[in-house]
Amino acid sequence: MSRISLVLSDVDGTLVTTEKQLTETTVRAVRSLAEHGIPFTVTSSRPPFGLRMLVERLLLQLPLGAFNGGCLVAPDLSIISRHRIPVAAAAHGIEILQSFGVGIWLFSPQRWWLSDPNGDYVERERRTVGAEPTFAANYESHLADLCKIVGVSRDFDRLAQCETAVKKALGASASAARSQRYYLDITPPGVDKGTVLDALAERLGIPAAEIVTIGDMDNDVSMFRKSGFSIAVGNGSDAAKAAASVVCSKSNDSDAFAEAVERFILPRIAQK
DSSP, rough: OOOEEEEEEBBBBTOTTTTTTOOOOHHHHHHHHHHHTTTTEOSSSSSGGGGHHHHHHHHHOOEEEEEEGEEEEOOOEEEEEEEEEEHHHHHHHHHHHHTTTOEEEEEEEEEEESSOOTSHHHHHHHHHHOOOOOEOSGGGGGGOOSSSEEEESSSSHHHHHHHHHHHHHGGGSSSEEEEEEEEEEEOOOOOOHHHHHHHHHHHHHHGGEEEEEEOOSSSHHHHHHHHSEEEOOOOOHHHHHHHEEEEESGGGGGHHHHHHHIIIIIHHHHHE
16 A cells, blocks of 8 residues: 555454453554544444444544445434435345344334344343334334344354345345344445445545455455455454455454554554
């Protein structure tokens, strides 16, 4: 890279630990980027309200990507742009998730709906996004305002099979990818984390080739492919590692983000 004008990082599985915590080492690494004049922001499968703790702790000043590119928000979490899942695609996606017997969550920029408050990973998601879900006996009345549908299961193999079925059934009418091994995200068509990278490049007036991306899962590959340099953390999926320029030796639970900054980013600044 001739220049680094932005570092764009995934959140869960990359920037935070498995327990959804920002370590002091990670916070210092973000501050180190700022001290070297390198802007930083995040993109995530989380809803906008799930990014609030990052904005406050990391003093983020640039737009952030939510819903795997379905929403671009300002640091105050006001919406800059958003996309919705077509109603027919949302209904069909939910039918497929139900046929596989996995949990189902619905998200708009402001709300999180589910039918089983005691289901798999609900408590984890409460802690992650810092919000309470709303009980919904049925989903029909919410289909017109959805930015993300999540299939949830502790059976990772079943969810992988479900992912294949959803992609085949929905085709170009929606996007589908796992953001974690236990979460299958259905999001609006034609948008992904690569869309976030494009939007940031345009808003900041920088080439995509001057952006470094960091991530861990299949849904990060789209931004890896568009950035000038990409880093997969050690706990990343096979697809993420294969698509990345380099791979960290550490995992998100052992400060892989700090390794990415100290080992792969700052040395490139020092060389210029």
